[in-house]
């Protein structure tokens with residue numbers, strides 16, 4: 001089999017090309033063994049399988065939350081609405097308690113579900129794949145839900161470094 005040839009682009013060119021792909025934005029939440037609530041903003045979420053119900057997301061190896069996500073069996077993928085840009089920024093930047101002042105409920109699996117999320121997936125982690133500078137988490141969805149007003153809401157969309165709402169063509 002032929003091997004991959006080395007890239008003919010630098011990291012910035014790669015990032016710029018990747019950033020053209022519009023994604024939704026999620027906050028992945030969990031509870032550490034100490035009881036501390038942990039959350040990170042992630043746009044790497046995607047669906048994998050309907051039967052069994054599987055989803056994936058990836059986390060940078062250098063992420064401070066990595067030890068907790070590695071150790072925990074459960075987490076929640078919270079799909080953000082466009083009205084939740086503040087949460088997106090908070091869970092990407094704040095160094096201390098990211099849950100301070102953030103309203104949430106406990107899901108069936110005991111993990112925090114953010115109020116106002118457009119949809120949420122309560123997952124049991126099924127497998128992890130170390131690839132390059134990220135770890136891919138594959139979660140088996142045990143519970144999921146959609147905001148009762150989802151039909152009138154817009155998702156938060158991220159593309160080329162900018163945040164958008166969504167309007168139908």
Ligand SMILES: Cc1cc2nc3c(=O)[nH]c(=O)nc-3n(C[C@H](O)[C@H](O)[C@H](O)COP(=O)(O)O)c2cc1C
Pocket residue numbers: 025039040041042043044045058059060062063064065066088089091092093158
């Ligand atoms: C829109 C957006 C999407 C992001 N997506 C990811 C992602 O998919 N994976 C990741 O590891 N970091 C992603 N980040 C960066 C993390 O949110 C940020 O580095 C994280 O909060 C680090 O927290 P920690 O070091 O406390 O774990 C994203 C940030 C933003 C603003």
